[in-house]
Amino acid sequence: MTIPHDQLRGLIDHARWFGGKGREWTLAGVRRVGELPDAPDGLHVAIDLAEIAYDDGTTDYYQLPLALYAEPQDRLSHAFVGEWDDEDHGHAFVYDALHDRESMGLWLRAFAVAEGANSPGLLAFHRLPGHEFDLGAHSTLFSGEQSNSSVAFGEDSLMKVFRKVTPGVNPDIAIHQVLTEAGSSHVAALYGWLDLVDDEVGGTYSTIQLAMLQQFLRTASDGWDLALASVRNLFAEADLHADEVGGDFAGEAARLGVALAEVHADLAEHFPVERRDGAALDALAGAMEGRLDAALDVVPDLAPYAGGLRETFGRLRELDGIDVQQVHGDLHLGQTLRTVKGWKIVDFEGEPAKPLAERLLPDSAWRDVAGMIRSFDYAPRVVAMTGGASLNQQRDIDAESDQRAYRASEWAARNRAAFLDAYTTHRGQDLDSTASTLLEAYLADKVVYEAVYEARNRPGWLSIPLAALGDTS
Ligand SMILES: Nc1ncnc2c1ncn2[C@@H]1O[C@H](COP(=O)(O)OP(=O)(O)O)[C@@H](O)[C@H]1O
Numbered sequence: 366m367t368i369p370h371d372q373l374r375g376l377i378d379h380a381r382w383f384g385g386k387g388r389e390w391t392l393a394g395v396r397r398v399g400e401l402p403d404a405p406d407g408l409h410v411a412i413d414l415a416e417i418a419y420d421d422g423t424t425d426y427y428q429l430p431l432a433l434y435a436e437p438q439d440r441l442s443h444a445f446v447g448e449w450d451d452e453d454h455g456h457a458f459v460y461d462a463l464h465d466r467e468s469m470g471l472w473l474r475a476f477a478v479a480e481g482a483n484s485p486g487l488l489a490f491h492r493l494p495g496h497e498f499d500l501g502a503h504s505t506l507f508s509g510e511q512s513n514s515s516v517a518f519g520e521d522s523l524m525k526v527f528r529k530v531t532p533g534v535n536p537d538i539a540i541h542q543v544l545t546e547a548g549s550s551h552v553a554a555l556y557g558w559l560d561l562v563d564d565e566v567g568g569t570y571s572t573i574q575l576a577m578l579q580q581f582l583r584t585a586s587d588g589w590d591l592a593l594a595s596v597r598n599l600f601a602e603a604d605l606h607a608d609e610v611g612g613d614f615a616g617e618a619a620r621l622g623v624a625l626a627e628v629h630a631d632l633a634e635h636f637p638v639e640r641r642d643g644a645a646l647d648a649l650a651g652a653m654e655g656r657l658d659a660a661l662d663v664v665p666d667l668a669p670y671a672g673g674l675r676e677t678f679g680r681l682r683e684l685d686g687i688d689v690q691q692v693h694g695d696l697h698l699g700q701t702l703r704t705v706k707g708w709k710i711v712d713f714e715g716e717p718a719k720p721l722a723e724r725l726l727p728d729s730a731w732r733d734v735a736g737m738i739r740s741f742d743y744a745p746r747v748v749a750m751t752g753g754a755s756l757n758q759q760r761d762i763d764a765e766s767d768q769r770a771y772r773a774s775e776w777a778a779r780n781r782a783a784f785l786d787a788y789t790t791h792r793g794q795d796l797d798s799t800a801s802t803l804l805e806a807y808l809a810d811k812v813v814y815e816a817v818y819e820a821r822n823r824p825g826w827l828s829i830p831l832a833a834l835g836d837t838s
């Protein structure tokens with residue numbers, strides 16, 4: 366057998382990467398879709414694909430990389446999945462392969478020996494030319510809050526293993542490939558990717574993209590952490606304004622604006638740019654209104670703002686026409702990394718809650734601009750609320766003083782202006798009335814999305830998007 370159902374439930378229920386939390390689900394099936402070549406005696410490194418079925422008739426596939434050992438491995442006790450009679454390999458002690466250096470070494474080697482594409486069974490490893498892999502590098506599984514799982518190979522490369530996988534193109538891989546080949550300095554270079562090529566995966570597609578390997582950004586600091594540090598600096602200097610404090614972020618915000626403008630320009634050059642007018646603008650406004658309607662069921666506190674939000678969305682129908690292109694789709698400070706060579710943008714998968722087909726559609730570049738601006742609003746509010754501590758250490762929002770609230774809005778406005786000015790200048794675009802209408806609509810749409818996201822994931826932070834609506838009403 367592949368992974369037994371009760372062991373799978375145990376694994377999934379506790380996994381950060383499982384997106385079906387809070388929903389009723391059953392296991393529709395598990396399939397062994399591939400094994401890594403050249404495993405030593407006593408080890409088999411497999412990939413199982415679990416199909417999860419929900420009450421509403423929808424299903425999701427989740428990827429489970431497994432290490433099947435003939436003997437128990439004490440060093441991997443923290444990654445133990447279970448012990449069972451495997452249909453291919455007999456009695457096995459099974460571990461999450463991403464924790465296992467031996468197994469990860471085989472994954473890395475499979476990328477390194479791929480010549481274009483290399484197919485052990487249904488698995489097809491691909492590599493782009495130009496990078497010599499460090500095959501001696503030890504693997505380390507990232508421990509952060511992630512929708513997927515990332516494994517670093519020393520300081521050489523980083524493999525992202527997609528957990529929830531969907532038949533068809535993975536935008537994270539497709540966009541990284543295009544930007545890498547275009548020589549963009551604002552992404553980690555793509556080194557390779559892993560496809561599952563299989564007619565049984567269903568739908569129109571016969572490929573599921575399972576993982577990507579890219580440059581490890583050695584000197585990276587998380588943009589969100591840097592922004593929080595800047596706000597803390599400001600709050601520590603009660604008498605100073607944002608531009609007078611050592612940790613002023615405006616220069617970085619401007620550099621982020623330039624980076625995004627350059628990424629958007631590259632995406633516009635290599636993916637189609639389309640014009641949307643009339644019915645398409647009506648549909649865009651309608652989609653935002655639809656998201657608001659759905660959000661009102663989840664967050665009744667949005668109700669007082671619904672009228673104003675509908676007006677903002679409705680103004681999209683008055684525009685003559687807009688250009689749409691490939692965008693990031695879920696941009697915020699946590700998707701940016703500051704390195705010694707400037708800002709990098711990561712995670713081009715789009716909003717995790719949207720279906721893949723929707724995430725692949727071209728959109729207005731203002732969606733990404735709005736995403737970053739929302740982050741500039743979040744950072745000071747989070748510090749004011751929690752002191753920048755983790756959710757577990759969160760203090761009561763009532764503790765926010767007037768002085769801090771003033772400083773918070775000053776920090777947000779300063780960085781928003783610096784970012785926006787740099788972005789528009791580098792794209793050669795005025796913030797004219799069409800652009801302002803679009804930006805306001807995307808900001809409002811993002812706030813609605815955040816209200817739902819916070820209500821579901823971090824109820825203590827719901828006040829942050831709600832406060833933003835209060836500021837503008
Ligand atoms: N190329 C890279 N080098 C170093 N760290 C990275 C790189 N890409 C992403 N990271 C780090 O890994 C984290 C998770 O990456 P991300 O692509 O956002 O994964 P997920 O899709 O699981 O959310 C990021 O917040 C960032 O800190």
Ligand SMILES: O=P(O)(O)O[C@H]1O[C@H](CO)[C@@H](O[C@H]2O[C@H](CO)[C@@H](O)[C@H](O)[C@H]2O)[C@H](O)[C@H]1O
Nearest residue numbers: 512695697698699716717736739740743815818
């Ligand atoms: O990083 P993900 O793709 O999983 O994005 C989701 O989670 C984000 C939070 O981690 C969420 O972002 C919101 O909170 C951020 C601070 O934690 C803030 O900087 C963002 O502006 C705010 O939208 C994101 O919306 C969600 O899709």
